[in-house]
Amino acid sequence: MTNELFRRLATIYLGEAIRYPKLRAVTLAQWALESGRGSSALARDHYNFGGLKWRKEMTPYATKVKYAAHDGEDFYCKFATLENFIAGYWAFLNRTPYSGWEANVATPEKFIRFVGPIYTPRPNYADAVLALAPEAEALLADVEKAEAAAVKPAAAPAVSLGVIVIDPGHGGNSDVSGSSANNAISVSNVKEKKLTLDFALILRDELLRQAAARNETVQVVLTRTTDINVTGKARAAMAFDHKAKLFLCIHFNGNKSATVRGTETFYRAKENNNINLAADMEFAGAVQTALFTALKTIDPGAKDRGIKPDNQGNPNLPGFGVLNDISLGNDRRQTPCRAAYIEAEFITNPSVDKLLISGPNAVPNRIAAMAAVAGACLAQMRKIP
Incomplete structure (x- = not known):
């Protein structure tokens, strides 16, 4: 996962407060799979690493863009910032088709095996994501190490x-x-x-x-x-x-x-x-x-x-x-x-x-x-x- 854009996404993601931090690596792995480690045109041009199709519920996070994917042309989400994509992904899961996902967060594997079949009908999708999870973990650890090495003023305690x-x-x-x-x-x-x-x-x-x-x-x-x-x-x-x-x-x-x-x-x-x-x-x-x-x-x-x-x-x-x-x-x-x-x-x-x-x-x-x-x-x- 050496793509510079994808590394920037990992850097931003590491600093974002998400509801279930233990799902950070498996979702980053999912985005790596969906975007070809940040190399897809949808990721490069529209910051859409998840292949998220346009839904009206995404209005607070994205705008609508026409995009030709492997399965044909359709409307997809275009995100103005990496932060917007991260927030938009989690908002996407709060839609009705994914109802109940928060009862399946005990482990990253349980999460992706629940979400995966809803996300895409692709066979063995969850297995493909889980295979990339160690790579995602390593990228996050590397980014965290690099961030810690940077000289920064001490932040006031919250x-x-x-x-x-x-x-x-x-x-x-x-x-x-x-x-x-x-x-x-x-x-x-x-x-x-x-x-x-x-x-x-x-x-x-x-x-x-x-x-x-x-x-x-x-x-x-x-x-x-x-x-x-x-x-x-x-x-x-x-x-x-x-x-x-x-x-x-x-x-x-x-x-x-x-x-x-x-x-x-x-x-x-x-x-x-x-x-x-x-x-x-x-x-x-x-x-x-x-x-x-x-x-x-x-x-x-x-x-x-x-x-x-x-x-x-x-x-x-x-x-x-x-x-x-x-x-x-x-x-x-x-x-x-x-x-x-x-x-x-x-x-x-x-x-x-x-x-x-x-x-x-x-x-x-x-x-x-x-x-x-x-x-x-x-x-x-x-x-x-």
Whole structure:
């Protein structure tokens, strides 16, 4: 792997924070196979080392270019930078055909044997990638050694902001205690459970990106990364298990009337024995303001439904189990975890569906919305000891 362009890709990749670092070598090997170690015209001219065909979900990372590959002419992704390609590759895997890949990351071999048959129908594709993995490992080690030999000023230690737990609502195919498999379905027939996971993954990446830009670190824990259902109590318990500062649920609303829309955020009601009511209300307010402002910027029709107690003013309603302070472990902590529950929008509204799900700018709009929420969460974390 002596191609200069491919070595530059390895250098950039080594410095990028990715979700599963142990997959770095096997994915680099995959790109070596797809691009002929960086020698293909698609890699040279368009920074597309993965042979990624154009999909609308790639809009935040790439532009569309016509390219004649071995199997004929088609539209492919054109990346402006090597960093864009790396981010785009991982975003490509978050599409529906690859659903469940994050449950197959225990080893590089398990990962590529899951992803490979979806990526291409080529026989023995995973074996071919794995055969290049040692070469990729050696290249990464060589690049790291060269980087270490360079004289660089010492970097200031990153500031740790702590832990946030993100809870993508629903999941799986059956209801469990405190969590239904799915509630709302969008106008374009996308289930709420699919959207909550997608938005949660975007939020996770935004939290990591924004923190890194300020030389900060944040640990992001998701209650689920695949299409499974987790009990409400188990979701909340992750806040205590990880000593999280924040716990944020992501959901979407539905209504029989297609005209109803708006963004709202819930907190644990006083009547439901909230241990840290003022702090929860502050967190809910910050998240609500950030999300609504972002949506209003991209859609003047956005509506602010405000922050609300999880009993919605009825003292007889038990509220949301995931916001229960006992389940969150707040009765066992000196500084309780702040918790909030977003109902991002009514996906039964056609305008919302176009804005966030089926429209040409849906993915960039999702990223803008979650970037705003990430900023609000990080600001909260900086305030909490």
